[in-house]
Amino acid sequence: MTPRIRTAGALAGAAALALTLAAPAAARPGPEEVRFATFNASLNRATEGQLEQDLSTGDNEQARNVAETIQRVDPDVVLVNEFDYSRKAARLFRDNYLAVGQRGADPVDYPYHYIAPSNTGVPSGHDLNNDGIVGGGDDAYGFGLFPGQYGMVVYSKYPIDTRKVRTFQQLTWQSMPGNRMPTDYYSPAEQRDLRLSSKSHWDLPIRIGRQTVHLLASHPTPPTFDGPEDRNGRRNADEIRLWADYVSGGRDARWIRDDEGRRGGLPRGASFVIAGDQNADPDDGDSTDCEHRDCATTWGLTLAYDRPCGCPRVDVSAPGGGVHQAAGRVGSDLIGA
Secondary structure: OOOEEEEEEEEOOEEEEEEEEOOOOOOOOOOEEEEEEEEEEEEOOOOOOHHHHHHOOOOOHHHHHHHHHHHHHOOOEEEEEEEOOOHHHHHHHHHHHHOOOOOOOOOOOOOEEEEOOOOEOOEOOOOOOOOOOOOOHHHEOEOOOOOOOOOEEEEEOOOEOHHHOEEOOOOEHHHOOOOOOOOOOOOHHHHHHOEOOOOOOEEEEEEEOOEEEEEEEOOOOOOOOOOOOOHHHHHHHHHHHHHHHHHHOHHHHOOOEOOOOOEOOOOOOOEEEEEOOOOOOOOOOOOOHHHHHHHHHHHHHHHHOOOOOOOOEEEOOOOOOHHHHHHOOOOHHHOOO
């Protein structure tokens, strides 16, 4: 049976999806429902190492609030955005907060988690904001005051096939065919070196019984904090387009190269969930409209009906963006949280 994705609800910024998978013949009868969620938790700090310190005990109020929200939604797989990169902090949040019931909520056990470096705060060596000074958050590959600030982490009740994880932290923006980089703003050296992902893009294969679902996680740059060149708006659009090309596969994905040197996109017929704070709206805000609308259309076609490739069907059962919901544009509601 083809996986079936539907929106399952939202709570305090956490958007959840339920994925119904066919159970193996030897397993219990009936489908198995798996819940995916993404939560922009703002568990970022102004200085490196502060998050580890805050999570070292179980009494940080913000972390308790985040954990309680996750516990009450109780997703099987959750992507937490804006979580400073630290393997220790990822373990501390799991052990001291998620595994401890918060304010009457039941604890939640995540035996598996994944965290990896982010481009935020990593010095580029270039004057990317053209202020005449090299250094600082604006001149990093992604805005940040130290490497890994505003990163992300995934917690899962199901095994993550770490041998087959693909990351795209180092993929250059220039390598994308037809990219929207403002070449009259960046120098040739900057164009050569600038990375596409402002944090990173991850393809995490989640093993659910005999099936695999690819969690495609990202957190594109906000399409603002720039000037008339619209460098962040253009980058946001192309960060979103990366997933559109990746799930399309074939010729559209030939240009994509992961951090291990492997090329191409998802295998034909692979099941996937796109998760993350995309910082984009095709009708409101500062998004670069045309490219984002193209991606929304691509994802809508990919998710809205069963195709020969075995892609999932969408059943919208909870409100997303008001404009999209009113218009019945189901694909757009699944682009971000």
